[in-house]
Amino acid sequence: MVQYNFKKITVVPPGKDFIDIILSRTQRQTPTVVHKxxxxxxxxxxxxxxxxxTQQNFYEKLSTIIDEFPRLDDIxxxxxxxxxxxxxxDHYKLALGQINTARNIIVCNKTDLQPLDGLSEDDMKLVMEMKSEAMKTIPQGGDPSEEGVLLTMSALTDEGVMAVKNAACERLLEQRVEIKMKSKKINDCLNRFHVAMPKPRDNRDRPTCIPQAVLEAQAIAAAKEKKKLERxxxxxxxxxxxxSASLKKHYLLADDEWKEDILPEILDGHNVADFLDPDILERCEELEREEGLRLE
Structure with missing residues (x-):
C-alpha cells in the first residue's frame, strides 16, 4: 500500500491563474525581442x-498534478x-481524468494564416514529436488515429472549431464510460440491462428520412451562425x-427600402415636424368615414 504525504501536494491554481503562470514563465525564460x-x-x-x-510547461504542470494526487485504490x-x-x-476521479485528457486533445490554431501541410520540415518535425508523445498516453481502447490526437482549426474563420469540440467531448465521454465500467456499481446493474438487436424482416432498404421541417430549421440555424457581426x-x-454603423437598419418598416430614406426637416420654408401628427392614421380614417357619410 502506497504511503502518501498529503501535505506535500502542490496547490492547484484556478484555470486563469494557471495560464498566467505558464505564460509569465515563458516570457521570463525565452527571448522577448525581435530585432528589425x-x-x-x-x-x-x-x-x-x-x-x-509553453507546451512543455503545460504538460509538465498537468503531469505533476496527476502524479502527486493519490490514487484511491492505492491509499x-x-x-x-x-x-x-x-x-x-467519482467526481475526484473524473477531475483527474479530465486533466489527463487536457494534456494530450494537440490543436494547431491559425490555419487561416498557415495550413498544416504548408509547414517547413523542421516545424512539421516538432508537430509530429508532440503527436507521438500524446499518442503514448492514449487510454486503452481510445482512438489512436490522427484525427483524435492532432487537430487543426482557425478561430477567425471557425474552420475546424466544431471538430475540436466534438473530439474533446468524445474523449471525455470515453473516459467517463471507462471509469463507470471499472466501478463496482456496474456489476449490480448489468443483470438489468438487455440490448435488443432488431432483425430485418425483408431485403428492402429503409434509409434515414429527415423531415423537411427539420432540414429547414437546420438551414435557418446555419444562416444565423454565419450572420455577419458589426465588427x-x-x-x-x-x-x-x-x-459608420447605420442606426436605421433595424427599423421595423413595411418596406426595407424605406430604412435609408432621408426625411427632410425643412420643406417650402416650413418645419416639417410641425405637420407631423402621431394620430395621423386615425384622423385619416375619420375623414374617410365622414366623406362616406356625405356621399350617402
Missing amino acids: GYAINRIRQFYMRKVRY HPFYGDLLHVLYNK DLENENGGAGVY
Whole structure:
C-alpha cells in the first residue's frame, strides 16, 4: 500500500491563474525581442521556441498534478472513505481524468494564416514529436488515429472549431464510460440491462428520412451562425474611423427600402415636424368615414 504525504501536494491554481503562470514563465525564460534585421527563418524559430516551451510547461504542470494526487485504490481505506465523504470519489476521479485528457486533445490554431501541410520540415518535425508523445498516453481502447490526437482549426474563420469540440467531448465521454465500467456499481446493474438487436424482416432498404421541417430549421440555424457581426462589416468597409454603423437598419418598416430614406426637416420654408401628427392614421380614417357619410 502506497504511503502518501498529503501535505506535500502542490496547490492547484484556478484555470486563469494557471495560464498566467505558464505564460509569465515563458516570457521570463525565452527571448522577448525581435530585432528589425532578423531573417524570416530566425523570427519563425523565435516564436516556435515560445510555443514549444509553453507546451512543455503545460504538460509538465498537468503531469505533476496527476502524479502527486493519490490514487484511491492505492491509499489506506480510511483515507479513501474520508476523501469520498469530502469530495465524492467519482467526481475526484473524473477531475483527474479530465486533466489527463487536457494534456494530450494537440490543436494547431491559425490555419487561416498557415495550413498544416504548408509547414517547413523542421516545424512539421516538432508537430509530429508532440503527436507521438500524446499518442503514448492514449487510454486503452481510445482512438489512436490522427484525427483524435492532432487537430487543426482557425478561430477567425471557425474552420475546424466544431471538430475540436466534438473530439474533446468524445474523449471525455470515453473516459467517463471507462471509469463507470471499472466501478463496482456496474456489476449490480448489468443483470438489468438487455440490448435488443432488431432483425430485418425483408431485403428492402429503409434509409434515414429527415423531415423537411427539420432540414429547414437546420438551414435557418446555419444562416444565423454565419450572420455577419458589426465588427466584420467594419473590417470590410475600411475599419474603425472610416466605417459608420447605420442606426436605421433595424427599423421595423413595411418596406426595407424605406430604412435609408432621408426625411427632410425643412420643406417650402416650413418645419416639417410641425405637420407631423402621431394620430395621423386615425384622423385619416375619420375623414374617410365622414366623406362616406356625405356621399350617402
